[in-house]
Amino acid sequence: MSDYDIAIVGAGIVGTALAAQLASHARVLVLDRRGQAGxxxxxxxxxxxxxxxxxxxxLAQRSVAAYRAISGAFDDVGGLEVATSPAELDAMEVRAALARSRGLPAEVVSGARARELAPAFVEGVEGGLHFPSDGTADARVITAAYRAAALAAGAVFVDADVSAIEEGVEGEGTQRKEGMERTEGTERKEARKVTLATLAGPFSAHTLVLCTGVWSxxxxxxPAVSVAHxxxxxxxRPRRPRSPFVRIPSANVYTRDHGDVDGIGSYDHDPVEVSADAMRTHTCAVGGFDAFHDVLARALRVLPAHTRVGFEGGVTSEGGADEGGERAERAFAEMRRAREEGQACAFNGLFKVTPDGMPLAGRVRKGVYCAVGVWVTHAAGTTGVLADMILEDLGMGEAKDLELRKALDPLRFEGKADAVEVALRTYNDIPRTLRNFMQDAAP
Known part of the structure; x- marks a missing residue:
């Protein structure tokens, strides 16, 4: 059995970023399924x-600073939110003031300037709110860079699916824990050692961190729910001058220039939950597209006709959002093939939402941590906070970012029976439509 100080389950952007931050301080193992499209x-x-x-x-500001230090990871194209009515444009003035109070440059622009900034995506608008320091991140480049940094610092990566976790509890020997549930009435039992069962053999560590995304x-x-999107x-198409990515809050739509293709997403639908049982059959974080054809059609209507035509006749996968296994793998393969061949395509990607929209990142109990519901936007910042917490608990650092730790505490919803239902409802709060801006942005 191989023994490590820290075992991280999940080698996406979160797991690799955390490994890169910890590997110079401890013996780190990272386990993940081979070829998984998370x-x-x-x-x-x-x-x-x-x-x-x-x-x-x-957390986003810290993440952007970290991504800018990685070659090819972050493109400072800026971001643009557009207003389709005078009232929406007035609300953007409040949002701009909020941005500037937090150290982010922001400028309310006219409709003509908004069209000039993003002619492929904007027409017939009242104006917009331009964030010049926003941009786009290449998550695969970032993940590869963090993996390389972790390997250089001595971390070990193993392609293996974790089938079971056994947790050694002080005074009780080793107990097998299905799903690692906590027994009612007990408080954060102290784990001496955790053993992870895989087809590559067992691995043990004194500290366990779960960064398993939709498989958490x-x-x-x-209280984090997997949803379809x-x-x-x-x-x-031929490349054109760079454009900021664009959000159209009144339509719950966002769109961007990917270089040689355009992209569009939409939250304009009721949330579609994918249960934990259904996720167990998924080997990649995709599902069937049948529920989203009308959603895509509505989203495309907000684009200028000369851009909209590029999405026509796109390849989509069949089946319901929660259908997994071989069908999910086929859906991902179809999307990859279509992109390689330059065809339009659409897919259903799965991700986690939490009751308040914040990640669940921190200590579950002594020796056991998690980072769940973490988006690329906040990944480097969140793992920085978590890494400092782990190092402090191991006697290798000092307490930092106590307010952020509190905000990220994965146990903050304990005792709230409706937490899962609330998490599902937050899916529609993600775009924060302009009618919410005035209330949300008020000092």
Whole structure:
């Protein structure tokens, strides 16, 4: 049996970033399924730093600073939110003031200037709010860079699916824990050692960190829900001058230039939950597209006709959002083939949402940590906070970012019976439509 100080389960952007931050301090093992297409592989890469929740703004700013230090990881194209009515434009003035109060440059622009900034995506608008320091991140480049840094510092990566976790508890020997649930009435039992069963053999560590994204329900009963979400790519086209990514809050739509194709996503639908049981059959974070054809059609109507035509006749996968296994693998393969051949395509990508929109990142109990519901926008900032916490608990660092730790605490919803239902409802709060801006942005 191989023994490590820290075992991280999940080698997406979160797991690799955490490994890179810890590997120079301890013996780190990272386990992940081979060839898995998790949320990182599917992330479209929009990075808007302003959020009405101040901790998310701070984590996004830290993440952007980290991504800018990686060659080819972050493109400073800026972000643009557009207003389709005078009232919406007035609300953007309040949002701009909020951005500037948090150290983010922001400027309300006219309709003509908005069209000039993003002619492929904007027409017939009242104006917009331009964030010049926002941009787009290439999650695969970032993940590869963090993996290389972790390997250089001595981390070990193993392609293996974790089938079971056994947790040694002080005074009770070794107990097998199905899903690692906590027994009612007990408080954060102290783990001496954790053993992970895989086809590559057993591995043990004194500290365990679960960064398993949409598969987190396999190991921890946390109030985070896997949801389905559509995204589409246009057919290949000639490259054009760079454009900021664009959000159209009144339509719950966002769109961007990916270089040789355009992309569009939409939250304009009721949330579609994918249960933990259904996720166990998924080997990649995609599902069937049948529920999203009308959603895509509505989203495309907000684009200028000369851009909309590029999405026509796109390849989509069949089946319901929660259908997994071989069908999910085929859906991902179809999307990859279509993109390689320059065809338009659309897919259903799965990700986690939490009751308040914040990641669940921190200590579950002594020796056991998690980072769940973490987006690319906040990944580097969140793992920085978590790494400092782990190092402090191991006697290798000092307490830092106590307010952020509190905001990210994965146990903050304990005792709230409706936490899962609330998490599902937050899916429609993600775009924060302009009618909410005035209330949210008020000092």
């Amino acid at each position: 949320s990182t592989a599917l992330a479209p890469g929009y990075v808007g730093q302003l959020n009405t929740l101040a901790p998310l703004t701070e 329900g396999d190991f921890l009963p946390l 559509m995204y589409a790519y246009s057919a290949a």
